[in-house]
Every structure is written in structure tokens, then in C-alpha cells.
Amino acid sequence: MATASRFANPVRQLSRSARSPRYLHRVRPVYQLQLRWASASASAISEPEAPGQKRSEKDIPSKTIKYTSESYPEIKRDSRFSNLTKEHVEHFQSILGSESAVIDGFSKDASEDIEPYNSDWMRKYRGHAKLVLKPKTTEEVSKILKYCNDNMLAVVPQGGNTGLVGGSVPVFDEIVINLQRMNEIRSFDEVSGVLVADAGVILEVADNFLAEKNHIFPLDLGAKGSCQIGGNVAANAGGLRLLRYGSLHGNVLGIEAVLPDGTIVDDLSKLRKNNTGYDLKQLFIGGEGTIGIITGISILTPQRSPAVNVAYFGLESYEQVQKFFSEAKSKLSEILSAFELMDGRSQKLLVKASNKKLPLGGEHPFYCLIETSGSNTDHDNEKLQSLLEDVMENEIVSDGVLAQDQTQIQELWSCREGVPEHLGHWGGVYKYDVSIPIASMYDLVNDVRDRMTKAGLVGDDDSYPVVDVVGYGHMGDSNLHLNVPVRSYDKRVEKELEPYVYEWVQKHNGSISAEHGLGIAKKPYIGYSRSETMVKLMKQIKELYDPKGIMNPYKYI
């Protein structure tokens, strides 16, 4: 059996050096988008393309990005907010001192400098801010917010600006408060593994720091080179290894944040157990900067696993994928660190768009990528071998390859991570990030494809708007990315997609936003995932902490 032999030897051979510094510092392929502005250049995260835009950012001046106020004409500027004045700007300059901490587009023309803070890296959202503030300390953040609150000036907290729902850029003239200058690691305890750091530390910087201490940041995502840990926490980022390390709600031990009235929430506990009162920090995790600005976090970091394996498989049906997942959980158990799904169509489009060669010959309706991270190379290989024997003997998988070295590990990961990168090749992509109970998860992709086909919108030539309907995502977390790559942005396609997708997800007890949050993109749709009661209770919290509504307005709930 060809398949079996493909696996038979490699497993024993793939043992890589357990503590290779190369591994410890490895960074998966990063797709630079070559944006015109420096600071907003971003690595690809899961969903990079904005609908209707060709991937040729180099040629498109940022000014061609449509203003959010035009894309969402139903959103009106809240007239309760003050207009910026010379006095306001001077006051902020007096708070922040340094010239470089204030980008003043009010007193002068600074649009070139401000543009990167006004637009998101997907080039989908664009605001009209005239002022960017870059505080260096928590006290400065406190002074800024208190002044804004007293003077009814709306603000947008901004980290690495790598989000996907327009949460970190202004809609109108909100003042941008960017955390990039708060970038110090405050402390690390090697015994407990607790890291305390400023919110503006870049995820990869934090992870590299931890790598030297033989620890790992319990969150990993494609944008790690640009995103900031405070933003990650504010967005409750999920990423690639939630399956193994759990969510930020469990790993974040403490938060320092500033409320709109300037109050500093000093909840920066370094303790794993602390049962003294309501766990208020949790409201800031996933709060998307709507009740306060996170300025520091304390997080429990696990020890880095010296042994890592990555393998890539072809399977014949979604039923087989589910069986494979169950077997992998059972056989790999404590060492399973990622279980990713890509359908055959997404892999085919990846090949078409990138001229990439897939690691497996032939075609399969489904592909899975699994990663193990453990403390003992031999043990991990044996566990993996046992899984491979089982799933091949029982014909659960049809074919597979196992990475033999770091280059191959990156190569296999690129089959997963390259998908969002390349789906925009034909013009644009409609993207949905949803959670659905595993059994029915892939049905959504089939149902949407059927719908598009029936409507006569899918086809191989340029007369059809839709290229295909594909699905991929974090199988281990029941998190599907439904993607509809299109040749051009088309109202007919949109009409077939919405509210259909949201209704479908609601009917199947799913969530309309698994890991990307609400921002401006999903604010109108929260009702599909949350009851009226829950939304009312959330609004109550917003009202409690931000009664004047100055924090990240027009978004979230």
C-alpha cells in the first residue's frame, strides 16, 4: 500500500533536535503586504482581503480606500461628540510632551502620516481622524482619557491594527490612541512562567523573549509580527493553538486598564489563583476597547515544547475528517497542539493562485494538518506512528506526509496559512468566521455553494461573479472560515449570503464571530448569536463603564 509506505519510515526519521534554537525562534511564513505606509504594514492573519479589491496594494494609494462613513451611510456621526479644537490639541501636547507622541493633522496637513492610523490593513475601513496620540505610560493614558471624557471627545484605542472587523480604526474624527510606545516587558518569573508586559509589546517580540526563557506565549497567529498583546487580549484572539493552550480568559491572570474617566484598573495579578471578588478583568478580554484601554497584561505562559511534528493528510469525506479528529484527540491526547482543516477546493485555489505544489499527489475532497508539541521526541513520534497506523489501516485517511525538518514544517503550514493569503487572487473574498458544532460544521459550506449554484452565480469563466465556495479553519476549536472568492464584488452574491449565513449559523447554535470579534463589521448581527436579554445586559455594562459613550463608538454592540 503506497500510502502506508509513505509514512512507514519518516516517522522514525523525523526526530529533530529537541532544543534547536532554530525551532525555538522559528516564525512561520509571513506575507508582507507591502503597504505604502511603514507602520501599518502587517503580516497576513487569517483573513486578509477586503471584498472587491485586487491584491495589488502597491499600486493603490491609500487614499483610494473608501471611507467607512461612505460604505456605511446609515452610520451618522454622534453629534454629542465635540469637534477637535486648537486648545484640545495643545492640551494633549502638554500631556505627552514629546513631539513624536502626537501626530497633529488638525493644525497642519499631516494626512500622509495619519493615513496608516486611519485605515485598516485590509484596506476595507477608513476613518477621518485628525489626531493620533501615542502615550508612553499608563498615567498618560489616564490623563488623555479623563480629558477626552470631560470634553466629550471620542477615541479609538489602537494596537497593531491587524483586526478584521474594523474595530481599531476611526469611523469619523475619533482621536486615535495608539499603544505602540508602551512596549516594555515588565517582568518574567521563570518558576511560575508569569509574564507581565505593556499592552503595546508585539506578540512576536513577547514570544521571542519567552523563547529565550524556554517558554511560549499561549497564543499564536499569522499577524504575530505586527499585532500587539494588548490588542490580542482586547480582541480575545483565538489563533492556531487554542486547542492546546486554551483561551485568553483562562491564561490572562491580570490586566491593567484605564477607564474613560481616567480610573486606572490595577488588576495586574501574577497569581494563578486569586479568589477575591468579581473577576472584572474578564470584561476587558474581548471588550474590543469599548469600556477602557488595556495598558498592561499579566499572562501565564507554558513551557516551550522541545519536540514538534507537523503532518498533512488527504481524506475522502467530512465524516472521515471527524473520525480522524476523534482518533487524533485520543491517540495524541496531551501532545496535540493543532488540528486544522482545509477543503479540497481551498487547496485547489491555493495552487491556482500561487503556483504552489501541494505536498500530496492526486486530489482529495478534504485535507487536514496536525501539529504535535511535546517534551519527548521519541514518545511523540511513537504516538504519531500509532495514530498513522490506525488511520491508514482503517482507511480514515487516504494519504499523508510528515515533515522531516523545519523547512518542511513551514512548507506544510503554508498549505494552511497560504489559503487566506491567496483566495483574493480573483478580485475579492466574502469571509465569514463562525463557530458551529463540529458535526454540522462543513454543511454550511455545502449549503452556501448549493445556493450560489442554484442562483447561477458560480462558474469557471468571467461571466460568473463567484469563483467557488470554500471552507477551512481550526477544526479543533469548531471554528470554520467560510470564504467565497469572487471575481468582483456583486450585490447578487451578497443577497444570497446575508442574512442566509447568519440565519444558518443561528439555527445550528453557532456563533457569528468565533475569533474575530464584532467591531463595526458584525455589530448589526449580534442578535444572531446573542439573545435580546444578553445584548441588553451587555449594553448595561457599556453604559456603566462608558456612560458618555466616547470609547470606540459606532461599534461592538
Add this chain to the structure above:
Amino acid sequence: MATASRFANPVRQLSRSARSPRYLHRVRPVYQLQLRWASASASAISEPEAPGQKRSEKDIPSKTIKYTSESYPEIKRDSRFSNLTKEHVEHFQSILGSESAVIDGFSKDASEDIEPYNSDWMRKYRGHAKLVLKPKTTEEVSKILKYCNDNMLAVVPQGGNTGLVGGSVPVFDEIVINLQRMNEIRSFDEVSGVLVADAGVILEVADNFLAEKNHIFPLDLGAKGSCQIGGNVAANAGGLRLLRYGSLHGNVLGIEAVLPDGTIVDDLSKLRKNNTGYDLKQLFIGGEGTIGIITGISILTPQRSPAVNVAYFGLESYEQVQKFFSEAKSKLSEILSAFELMDGRSQKLLVKASNKKLPLGGEHPFYCLIETSGSNTDHDNEKLQSLLEDVMENEIVSDGVLAQDQTQIQELWSCREGVPEHLGHWGGVYKYDVSIPIASMYDLVNDVRDRMTKAGLVGDDDSYPVVDVVGYGHMGDSNLHLNVPVRSYDKRVEKELEPYVYEWVQKHNGSISAEHGLGIAKKPYIGYSRSETMVKLMKQIKELYDPKGIMNPYKYI
């Protein structure tokens, strides 16, 4: 070297059947307290004895337990609360229908029946409730609370009543709302491992149910035979394996709860990822029933580990203990499921009080118990062997034994779990459950012992109130139980302990309540672990959800 040989063979021999039903259903030794009343009989949890009480509950009628209102004369009944009337009782009877759902001590003498709900199992707290309600559905809880809120009737939510801080019994005449009749498992998904269950399901019942499905409840504690999962979540219980499975803030996916005004918080998500708005359920985790009553939970349960090892070690210093912990984390990594510390004095007192024989000869200043849980017996044994060789060769541990079978596993665990059970032997115990950064954790025990010695309070004969000052706890979580066993309750001892212990913990950036919560016991001391700002923000949340203050009054913050 005798030590080495003690370990050399057993490691290879101890492989137990991976899927032995005996293991899957095993329950660690449970110490029945033989309380006079049936429903309040409880298994030992970490801290069983109330100060000043001999362990002879059989001979003490429950009525001899001092009323909390007498122990805490500074707490006065809040006069805003209504007194119970005949109409109130009749209304509750009409809501709940069934006779057995209402224990009415208002219209008739039902003190025998009510006493178990009025007193805690430690016999330390006792209230004056005249009415106990046992709803069967969330809707009934909603009707009850709405009525209580409208009529200014104070209530105490009550689960298994196994807490240690007096949080689940009334102080005055609060109505007890006991969840024991809400005891259904609602659903379990074998692929995702998500369990949804009523709040009143007993932890052990849930765990036994999961054992049949090859899963495990991600929380384990001595009281598992009595405590309820809703109460566990309300108290944010920590327990024995937090080190491995993480906290309830990460594992609880959804909560159904009822607010004082009757609003049903329907946040029972079964999804691992759901980024749609503020994570309000977190406020109920560790909220101790002060803002609402949890009626159901949805929780992520891990697969059960087929291989389990337990070993017990003697060490010569706390420095060695820390080294051992670091080595164990490094060598056992993903399979380490418990790392418990007991000082030599606690083990010596255990022997004196129980006539138990310790597994190791000789005397050591410190003992550690470690547990591994993994998916492959041989791999786990090899990892353990490698650790043992390392720590023996480097003389980090002096001696140790490894359990060969289930009986021995229980025997070793009893050296840890028997400590709180038996420390009350001499009369009473002053108990503190604290988190302290590991490096200085044990210093607290030494400092308190020095203080007691200097004050001339510690000694071997009956003229000294203090028997000894000992420490044990969950090393892996930086969670120390400081215990001061005494021959009699003594104001001089108390004066040396408080506020000294709280000040010490504060000075060392610790928490005055690691896992037991605040309840009535620690309400006055929250200021040692939380800033004024944090307490103010917590009070704001309490005020938001429970403006009339009817939920579990006189406690928490």
C-alpha cells in the same frame, strides 16, 4: 544507594491497565464526617475543622453551633429586608407546587429539617432561616427571585454547602434557595467534550457520567461527593488539578443564571470560541451567588487519561522543593497533573493524629506528592523514570516511593488529603488559604511559627495553646494552606495571627484567598488583596445587578 533502588524497579512495573474501569471510576478516600443530619453530610475538603471544636461531631447536637450573628456581633440585620409572612410562604408554595420543595419553618416548627441548611458542615457558621426553597427548574428560580426582589426578601443561594468561608448559609433569616433538585445532565457531545448540566448536579455524579464517556470533569476536590457543580463555579473552585486543566474561567463555556429581578441570563454556549460581546458569564464565576443564581453550566471536559502515576518524596529543604518542582515541570511537562507540598510537621501531626504509617521511613522537612496523567503508560513511566534518575542523582530528593497499584495510589494521596482531616485532632485549627509567589511561599509558615514561638504560645504540653504551625498545599498553583492546629481557641493566638498573616501576604504580593473565596470569613480583609479602586469597581457591579442587595447579603464585598 537505597533510594535509587527503591525507585529502580517499580517504575517499569507499575503500568496499570490503561482503561481499567476501576481507575476510571476511582474516588479518592472520602472522610465522612458523620454529621447528624443527612443532607449536610460532606466529604472532607481541604479545610475541615472549625477553630475551637473537637472532632466529635457525633456527640455535638447541631444546635450547639454558635450563631454567626453571635460570632460576628458587629453584623446587624439589614432593616430594609422584609420579615417573612404567611403570605410569602404561601406564594412560594404556589410557585413550587410540590410539598417537598418547601421546608416551612415559619408556619410550624421545622428546625430539625432546616438545621442542615442553616449550618455549614464545618459547624462554624449558623443562620436563622425559617424557609428553604428547592426549585426544580430555572423558571421556578426566576419566579422566586423576582418575588423576593419585589418584596425585599433576602436570599442565600446554596449548592452542596461544602464551602469554607460561610458563603452558603444564612446569617439572619435569609431564605435558602437550595439547588439540589436541579440535578439533570442536559447534554454531552462526545466529539467536542462539552457537557451541559444543571447547577445542582453533584461533582462526582458529573465525573462518573463523564468517565463512562472517557472524559473527565476538569476540576477535582475532596468534597466531590457532596459539592455541586453550580456551587463550584460560583465559588471558582480550584482543587487538585488546576495545574493541568486550568481554571474554570477558561473551561466554563457558558452559564445560565437568574438575576435578582428574575431575568434569565441565557448564556449557555457550547462553543469553544464565541467572540460576540462582553463575556458576562465570567462575573458569575467566583461571584459567590451575590449577583445571581447559577442554574446551569456548559463546560469543556478533557479526555480522561488512561495512564496515571502517583509518587511521594522526602526532601531536605524548601530550596530543594523548588528545584524539584522546576525539574518535574520540565521532565513531566504535559503529563504532570498534580504537584502537592506537605511540610514534615504536617506529616508528623498526621501520623500522631491518625496512627497512620507514612510511606517513607526517616524524617524529612518536606514531602511532595506528584501525579502524572497521560495517554501512554510506557511513555509516562519513562518520563517519570528520567525525572527520578535526575532528582536522585542530583540529590534534589532524599527518598521516594511510587505507587504500584490503585490501593497504593489512594494510600499516597491520603498522606496529602488526610492532613486537613486530622489537624483538628487537638481541638481546632486556624486556617489560611493563600497564594504567594513560589519563591517566598513557605517563608510565611516559618515567620508565623517564629512569631508564635517568640510569644511563648507553641509547645508540646497542654499549657501551650498552639500544637504547631504547618504548611501544605498546591505547590503547582502557588497555593499554600497555612494551618495552626491548637489545643483550644485562644485570643492570644488570634492576636498574633491577624492582621499579621494578611499583612504578610499583602507585602509579598499574594492573595488572601487563593481558592476558597470571600464569603463572610474574608469579607473584611479584601483590602489586603485588592486596591480601593478594585473594591469600588466590584461594588459597582454588585449595585448594578443587585440594586436592592437581596443576594447573599453580609458577605463578599
